[in-house]
Amino acid sequence: MSSSKTVIIRYTKVNRINHWITAICFVLLTLSGLAMFHPMLFWLSGLFGGGQWMRAAHPWIGCLLLLSYLGLIVQFWRENLVHKNDVEWLKQMRFVVANDEGHVPPVGRNNAGQKFVFWSMTLLIPVLFFSGLVIWEVYFGEATSIPVQRAAVLIHSLAAIAAILVWVVHVYAAIWVRDSVRAMTQGYVTPGWAWRHHRTWLREVANGEHGKDVIRKRP
Numbered sequence: 001m002s003s004s005k006t007v008i009i010r011y012t013k014v015n016r017i018n019h020w021i022t023a024i025c026f027v028l029l030t031l032s033g034l035a036m037f038h039p040m041l042f043w044l045s046g047l048f049g050g051g052q053w054m055r056a057a058h059p060w061i062g063c064l065l066l067l068s069y070l071g072l073i074v075q076f077w078r079e080n081l082v083h084k085n086d087v088e089w090l091k092q093m094r095f096v097v098a099n100d101e102g103h104v105p106p107v108g109r110n111n112a113g114q115k116f117v118f119w120s121m122t123l124l125i126p127v128l129f130f131s132g133l134v135i136w137e138v139y140f141g142e143a144t145s146i147p148v149q150r151a152a153v154l155i156h157s158l159a160a161i162a163a164i165l166v167w168v169v170h171v172y173a174a175i176w177v178r179d180s181v182r183a184m185t186q187g188y189v190t191p192g193w194a195w196r197h198h199r200t201w202l203r204e205v206a207n208g209e210h211g212k213d214v215i216r217k218r219p
Protein backbone atom coordinates (compact mmCIF):
# COMPACT_ATOMS: atom_id res chain seq x y z
CA MET A 1 0.00 0.00 0.00
CA SER A 2 1.98 3.03 -1.24
CA SER A 3 0.80 6.28 0.31
CA SER A 4 1.48 8.33 -2.83
CA LYS A 5 -0.67 6.15 -5.09
CA THR A 6 -3.55 5.12 -2.90
CA VAL A 7 -6.27 6.91 -0.98
CA ILE A 8 -9.04 5.84 1.39
CA ILE A 9 -12.63 6.76 0.65
CA ARG A 10 -13.94 8.36 3.87
CA TYR A 11 -17.19 10.01 2.73
CA THR A 12 -19.45 8.98 -0.16
CA LYS A 13 -21.02 11.54 -2.48
CA VAL A 14 -24.34 11.17 -0.60
CA ASN A 15 -22.53 11.77 2.74
CA ARG A 16 -20.91 14.93 1.37
CA ILE A 17 -23.97 16.44 -0.32
CA ASN A 18 -25.99 15.79 2.86
CA HIS A 19 -23.24 17.35 4.99
CA TRP A 20 -22.96 20.53 2.90
CA ILE A 21 -26.75 21.02 2.74
CA THR A 22 -26.67 20.82 6.56
CA ALA A 23 -23.77 23.28 6.75
CA ILE A 24 -25.43 25.82 4.39
CA CYS A 25 -28.73 25.63 6.34
CA PHE A 26 -26.84 26.09 9.60
CA VAL A 27 -24.95 29.17 8.38
CA LEU A 28 -28.15 30.76 6.97
CA LEU A 29 -29.98 30.07 10.24
CA THR A 30 -27.12 31.54 12.26
CA LEU A 31 -27.07 34.73 10.17
CA SER A 32 -30.84 35.22 10.19
CA GLY A 33 -31.12 34.17 13.84
CA LEU A 34 -28.48 36.67 14.92
CA ALA A 35 -30.24 39.41 12.93
CA MET A 36 -33.41 38.71 14.95
CA PHE A 37 -31.50 38.29 18.22
CA HIS A 38 -30.18 41.83 18.58
CA PRO A 39 -30.93 45.15 16.79
CA MET A 40 -27.18 45.73 16.37
CA LEU A 41 -27.11 42.73 14.02
CA PHE A 42 -30.32 43.53 12.15
CA TRP A 43 -28.27 44.74 9.17
CA LEU A 44 -27.67 41.03 8.39
CA SER A 45 -31.32 40.86 7.24
CA GLY A 46 -30.16 42.66 4.07
CA LEU A 47 -28.61 39.34 3.00
CA PHE A 48 -32.13 37.84 2.89
CA GLY A 49 -33.87 40.67 1.05
CA GLY A 50 -35.05 42.47 4.23
CA GLY A 51 -36.57 41.67 7.61
CA GLN A 52 -39.88 40.25 6.39
CA TRP A 53 -38.36 37.80 3.92
CA MET A 54 -35.82 36.76 6.51
CA ARG A 55 -38.45 36.18 9.20
CA ALA A 56 -40.53 34.10 6.79
CA ALA A 57 -37.56 32.05 5.54
CA HIS A 58 -35.86 31.31 8.89
CA PRO A 59 -38.34 28.64 10.16
CA TRP A 60 -38.48 26.90 6.79
CA ILE A 61 -34.70 26.68 6.65
CA GLY A 62 -34.94 25.25 10.19
CA CYS A 63 -37.25 22.49 8.90
CA LEU A 64 -34.77 21.72 6.12
CA LEU A 65 -31.91 21.62 8.66
CA LEU A 66 -33.80 19.09 10.79
CA LEU A 67 -34.50 16.83 7.78
CA SER A 68 -30.94 17.16 6.55
CA TYR A 69 -29.44 16.45 9.95
CA LEU A 70 -31.70 13.39 10.34
CA GLY A 71 -29.97 12.16 7.17
CA LEU A 72 -26.56 12.59 8.85
CA ILE A 73 -27.81 10.79 11.96
CA VAL A 74 -28.93 7.81 9.88
CA GLN A 75 -25.57 7.69 8.08
CA PHE A 76 -23.22 8.32 11.01
CA TRP A 77 -24.82 7.21 14.34
CA ARG A 78 -23.06 3.87 14.40
CA GLU A 79 -19.52 5.25 14.08
CA ASN A 80 -20.22 7.80 16.81
CA LEU A 81 -21.09 5.28 19.52
CA VAL A 82 -18.94 6.05 22.55
CA HIS A 83 -16.25 3.54 23.61
CA LYS A 84 -13.95 3.20 26.60
CA ASN A 85 -10.86 4.57 24.83
CA ASP A 86 -12.72 7.81 24.01
CA VAL A 87 -12.26 8.75 27.67
CA GLU A 88 -8.53 8.05 27.37
CA TRP A 89 -8.38 10.19 24.22
CA LEU A 90 -10.11 13.08 26.00
CA LYS A 91 -7.56 12.87 28.83
CA GLN A 92 -4.73 13.21 26.29
CA MET A 93 -6.46 15.91 24.24
CA ARG A 94 -3.79 18.51 24.99
CA PHE A 95 -1.44 16.55 22.70
CA VAL A 96 -4.00 16.68 19.87
CA VAL A 97 -4.29 20.45 20.29
CA ALA A 98 -0.47 20.67 20.25
CA ASN A 99 -0.44 18.66 16.98
CA ASP A 100 1.53 15.87 18.69
CA GLU A 101 -0.74 12.84 18.35
CA GLY A 102 2.08 10.35 19.06
CA HIS A 103 1.01 10.37 22.74
CA VAL A 104 -2.67 9.79 22.06
CA PRO A 105 -4.26 6.30 22.01
CA PRO A 106 -5.00 5.04 18.46
CA VAL A 107 -8.34 6.28 17.21
CA GLY A 108 -11.06 4.49 15.23
CA ARG A 109 -13.09 6.16 12.50
CA ASN A 110 -14.02 9.11 14.74
CA ASN A 111 -12.29 10.59 17.76
CA ALA A 112 -14.07 11.70 20.95
CA GLY A 113 -14.12 15.33 19.76
CA GLN A 114 -16.00 14.38 16.58
CA LYS A 115 -18.40 12.27 18.64
CA PHE A 116 -19.00 15.21 20.95
CA VAL A 117 -19.94 17.42 17.97
CA PHE A 118 -22.20 14.71 16.53
CA TRP A 119 -24.17 14.03 19.74
CA SER A 120 -24.36 17.69 20.77
CA MET A 121 -25.96 18.57 17.42
CA THR A 122 -28.19 15.49 17.68
CA LEU A 123 -29.55 16.95 20.92
CA LEU A 124 -29.54 20.66 20.00
CA ILE A 125 -31.10 20.57 16.52
CA PRO A 126 -34.37 18.89 17.68
CA VAL A 127 -34.50 21.29 20.67
CA LEU A 128 -34.13 24.23 18.24
CA PHE A 129 -36.78 22.75 15.96
CA PHE A 130 -39.46 22.10 18.61
CA SER A 131 -38.88 25.35 20.50
CA GLY A 132 -38.98 27.08 17.08
CA LEU A 133 -42.37 25.53 16.27
CA VAL A 134 -43.84 27.01 19.48
CA ILE A 135 -42.74 30.53 18.45
CA TRP A 136 -43.71 30.18 14.75
CA GLU A 137 -46.50 32.75 15.13
CA VAL A 138 -48.03 32.53 11.68
CA TYR A 139 -48.93 28.81 12.02
CA PHE A 140 -48.79 27.98 15.71
CA GLY A 141 -49.30 31.33 17.49
CA GLU A 142 -52.75 30.30 18.75
CA ALA A 143 -51.66 26.85 19.90
CA THR A 144 -49.84 27.85 23.09
CA SER A 145 -50.06 30.54 25.78
CA ILE A 146 -47.82 33.63 25.96
CA PRO A 147 -45.83 32.31 29.00
CA VAL A 148 -45.13 29.06 27.12
CA GLN A 149 -43.96 31.08 24.10
CA ARG A 150 -41.70 33.19 26.32
CA ALA A 151 -40.09 30.04 27.75
CA ALA A 152 -39.69 28.70 24.20
CA VAL A 153 -37.89 31.89 23.06
CA LEU A 154 -35.44 31.50 25.94
CA ILE A 155 -34.82 27.81 25.22
CA HIS A 156 -34.47 28.55 21.47
CA SER A 157 -31.87 31.30 22.09
CA LEU A 158 -29.84 29.24 24.59
CA ALA A 159 -29.84 26.19 22.30
CA ALA A 160 -28.78 28.41 19.37
CA ILE A 161 -25.85 29.85 21.33
CA ALA A 162 -24.75 26.33 22.33
CA ALA A 163 -25.07 25.05 18.73
CA ILE A 164 -23.05 27.99 17.38
CA LEU A 165 -20.28 27.29 19.94
CA VAL A 166 -20.24 23.58 18.97
CA TRP A 167 -20.12 24.60 15.30
CA VAL A 168 -17.14 26.91 15.94
CA VAL A 169 -15.29 23.97 17.59
CA HIS A 170 -16.20 21.75 14.60
CA VAL A 171 -14.96 24.20 11.95
CA TYR A 172 -11.81 25.01 13.96
CA ALA A 173 -10.98 21.28 14.26
CA ALA A 174 -11.70 20.73 10.56
CA ILE A 175 -9.20 23.45 9.64
CA TRP A 176 -6.67 22.53 12.37
CA VAL A 177 -6.34 18.90 11.24
CA ARG A 178 -4.76 19.41 7.83
CA ASP A 179 -6.48 17.75 4.86
CA SER A 180 -9.70 16.99 6.79
CA VAL A 181 -11.63 19.44 4.64
CA ARG A 182 -10.60 17.50 1.52
CA ALA A 183 -12.27 14.42 3.07
CA MET A 184 -15.57 16.34 3.06
CA THR A 185 -15.07 18.04 -0.33
CA GLN A 186 -13.50 15.26 -2.41
CA GLY A 187 -14.32 12.29 -0.21
CA TYR A 188 -10.88 10.80 0.37
CA VAL A 189 -7.88 10.88 2.73
CA THR A 190 -4.36 9.52 2.31
CA PRO A 191 -3.15 6.44 4.25
CA GLY A 192 -0.63 8.80 5.94
CA TRP A 193 -3.48 11.00 7.21
CA ALA A 194 -5.34 7.95 8.49
CA TRP A 195 -2.16 6.61 10.17
CA ARG A 196 -1.61 9.91 11.92
CA HIS A 197 -5.17 10.69 13.04
CA HIS A 198 -7.23 7.46 12.92
CA ARG A 199 -4.81 4.51 13.19
CA THR A 200 -7.33 1.88 14.32
CA TRP A 201 -9.63 2.89 11.46
CA LEU A 202 -6.75 2.47 8.98
CA ARG A 203 -6.14 -1.08 10.26
CA GLU A 204 -9.85 -1.88 10.05
CA VAL A 205 -10.09 -0.51 6.50
CA ALA A 206 -7.02 -2.54 5.47
CA ASN A 207 -8.79 -5.63 6.88
CA GLY A 208 -11.92 -4.78 4.87
CA GLU A 209 -14.00 -4.20 8.01
CA HIS A 210 -15.64 -0.94 6.82
CA GLY A 211 -18.07 -1.55 3.97
CA LYS A 212 -17.95 1.86 2.28
CA ASP A 213 -14.50 3.00 3.42
CA VAL A 214 -12.23 1.34 0.89
CA ILE A 215 -8.71 1.78 -0.44
CA ARG A 216 -8.60 3.05 -4.02
CA LYS A 217 -6.12 4.42 -6.53
CA ARG A 218 -5.62 8.19 -6.12
CA PRO A 219 -8.11 10.00 -8.44
Ligand code: HEM
Binds near residue numbers: 024027110114118171
Ligand atom coordinates in the same frame (compact mmCIF):
# COMPACT_ATOMS: atom_id res chain seq x y z
C1 HEM B 1 -19.83 25.27 7.35
C2 HEM B 1 -18.88 24.81 7.98
C3 HEM B 1 -18.50 23.37 8.14
C4 HEM B 1 -17.29 22.85 7.79
C5 HEM B 1 -16.11 23.62 7.17
C6 HEM B 1 -17.32 21.45 8.11
C7 HEM B 1 -16.28 20.56 7.89
C8 HEM B 1 -16.31 19.20 8.12
C9 HEM B 1 -15.24 18.28 7.82
C10 HEM B 1 -13.91 18.66 7.23
C11 HEM B 1 -15.63 17.03 8.18
C12 HEM B 1 -14.83 15.74 8.07
C13 HEM B 1 -14.03 15.48 9.31
C14 HEM B 1 -13.24 14.20 9.25
O1 HEM B 1 -13.64 13.28 8.58
O2 HEM B 1 -12.22 14.11 9.92
C15 HEM B 1 -16.98 17.15 8.71
C16 HEM B 1 -17.74 16.09 9.18
C17 HEM B 1 -18.99 16.24 9.76
N1 HEM B 1 -19.68 17.42 9.97
FE1 HEM B 1 -19.11 19.26 9.32
N2 HEM B 1 -18.53 21.13 8.66
C18 HEM B 1 -19.30 22.28 8.70
C19 HEM B 1 -20.59 22.40 9.21
C20 HEM B 1 -21.28 21.38 9.85
C21 HEM B 1 -22.55 21.54 10.54
C22 HEM B 1 -23.31 22.85 10.65
C23 HEM B 1 -22.88 20.32 11.05
C24 HEM B 1 -24.08 19.91 11.85
C25 HEM B 1 -25.02 20.67 12.24
C26 HEM B 1 -21.84 19.39 10.70
C27 HEM B 1 -21.83 18.04 11.04
C28 HEM B 1 -20.86 17.13 10.63
C29 HEM B 1 -20.93 15.69 10.84
C30 HEM B 1 -22.09 14.94 11.53
C31 HEM B 1 -19.77 15.14 10.27
C32 HEM B 1 -19.40 13.67 10.16
C33 HEM B 1 -18.66 13.20 11.35
C34 HEM B 1 -19.17 11.85 11.65
O3 HEM B 1 -18.71 10.90 11.01
O4 HEM B 1 -20.01 11.78 12.53
N3 HEM B 1 -20.89 20.06 9.97
N4 HEM B 1 -17.37 18.49 8.67
